[in-house]
Amino acid sequence: MSITVTLPDGEQLQLPDGATGADAAAAIGPGLARAALAVEVRLGEGDDGGEVRDLARPLPDGARIAIVTRKSGTSALELIRHDAAHVLATAVTDLYDGVKISIGPPIEDGFYYDFEFPPGTSVSEADFPKIEERMRAHVKAAEPFERQDVPVAQARERFVSEHQDYKVELIDDLVANAGEGGDGSPLTTVSLYTNGPFTDLCRGPHAPTTGTVGAFKLRSVAGAYWRGDSTRTMLTRIYGTSFFSKADLDEYLERIEQAKARDHRKLGRELGLFTFSDVSPGAAFWLPAGTSVFNALVSMSRDMGSERGYSEVKTPQIYDAELWRISGHWDKYKEHMFLVESEGRQMGVKPMNCPGHAQLFGMSRHSYRDLPVRYFEPGLLHRNEASGVLHGLLRVRHFAQDDAHIFCTEEQVEAEVRGALQMAFDTYALFDFDVRLELSTRPEKRIGTDEMWDRAEGKLVSTLDELGLSYELNPGDGAFYGPKIDMHMTDSLGRSWQLGTVQLDYSMPDRFGLTYTGADNQEHRPVMIHRALFGSYERFIGIMLEHYAGELPLWLAPVQAMVLPVSDRFSEYGASVRDTLRGAGLRVELDDRSESIGRKIRDAELRKIHYMLVVGEREERDGSVSVREHRGGDLGDMSAESFIERVEGELYSSALTPGKSSERRA
């Protein structure tokens, strides 16, 4: 009896029945046998994911296999990070009596393990050295990972006797889920992995021993709810990362350090854009330079909107609670609203513009001929976000959105969604943003009928497909009034943030009793589309600063050029140059401090100012400026006019939007 497996190069390998991944590696060559960590197994042609298994497990006949070594990239790293998580748990159970273990998977950049420490014991980063020391001892001992498939009852008994409640719960859930989902066959065994003194309920796979965990480092400690449920126990999560080599680990840590240099909070301070104060947590104070950037974006969304048939409106900040009851926000978000009382009336500061826009739409009669109506309001909003979620400009309590609501007929929905998405991509293209799309469907807590949701979700899917856009499905994550398409970007540390959103809403028009008169002279219900493309200007600026590492494109730069007289004697000429350039619409400042020219250049460079215009005796005589470009160096002398021409050319060349974009930028 023998089995046949297929190798990645297509070659077939014959092995005795019961042969393992390790046997296969050995059959291919002794070098590979030494390097082998695990084996990736694909069963059918269509099985493109593959399953990574322990080397010690018998191979199924007819499988396509690939030996996993440290050169296998992500799957190899995942393997040793999972190993490292077990080693971490081993060290922690060594050191802390009575600690309860829960789960410890590999993640994007490392691994974690969640523990419940005994009452009175808390662990902080100060404890890392001693935990790492224990971990090193277990890695050095190269303890084999031994897999054991044991009957469910036996495993359960074991963890009950060890007071490992979380493991017991996991087993119970595995059993329950096997009954419902999967192939319906009952679960008879579960797998346990033992390394040294530590045994864990684990699906695997693992490398042959703990010895392949090369370089590792514990990174941080955090609270994490058991099973991600905020009503349950908060466990202590220890994060770490590991690599095959110290060099790889160091390179990773170095990259993280460098990423911190482009943190928008740091750049905002350094470039004098915005600051925060304890007197208003979650709200930015915008300095003149930051306000200039902010206003440039607002004016850009105004221009792009008016080119696309949006009309700007303004609606109140504060509304009677009744309005929020009608919209449904009162029930769902009251605790996140800022409430005020006036003459015995309860009022709420608006957390969003939709009810205001619905109110506005309802105040006049509309014919089908007037639809779609597109209201745009770069409005100020307040949301009383939980203190723990505030994060620089990326999550704030006080912000403005480039918010718009489109009221249209059922037939117009696809075209309007398409238009909004296209406008979004036009916008992101200007910033070289590569956004990730998510389609979020009906949540558990929702308003409206299932039929409405079917229709709304169907329209979003068909529009995405029609535009050939790929997206991730996010079931249950829609707004309470409708499904949505969200556009995400990541920050300097790889965390994902939502920027734009396009939401379809059949409920709000109903709740507000909105109508238009159709061609049949009957009243009809319009459909409402909520959309914001920047999302909040605050968040957009935060992401943008990190994206550009603070080097804003010329058209957005708060100061496009700085005039630098070489000495006080040329301040007057410098001022005249500044005025000439300002007259041409450029944002120019004059540095007339009594400092050396070297100093002024250094300061302008640190502020990342695009152009430095040095003026001295020669320039005054010739009526010219000596142009230095940020990072680019000396460009030589030219007249103020040729400089203006040059800058305008640059502004035009980055003009990707149609219409009057050049005017906007000037």
Place this chain on the structure above:
RNA sequence: GCCGACGUAGCUCAGCUGGUAGAGCACUUCACUCGUAAUGAAGGGGUCCGGGGUUCGAGUCCCCGCGUCGGCUCCA
């Protein structure tokens, strides 16, 4: 909101085991008048996040708030 850490001048930070605060940058003034990344000197600036407590004495130790950071949960 929850877990952990942190909070000293505008910024970045030092301040050993408790003995009444310090540097660099920035700022002000004076001198210098400078040619492509830091001229020099002098000076001003701190309820050591806030409030309680322990102590002869608290920036330092304890408690309670607030804020920030890293996660978790949440995100209309």
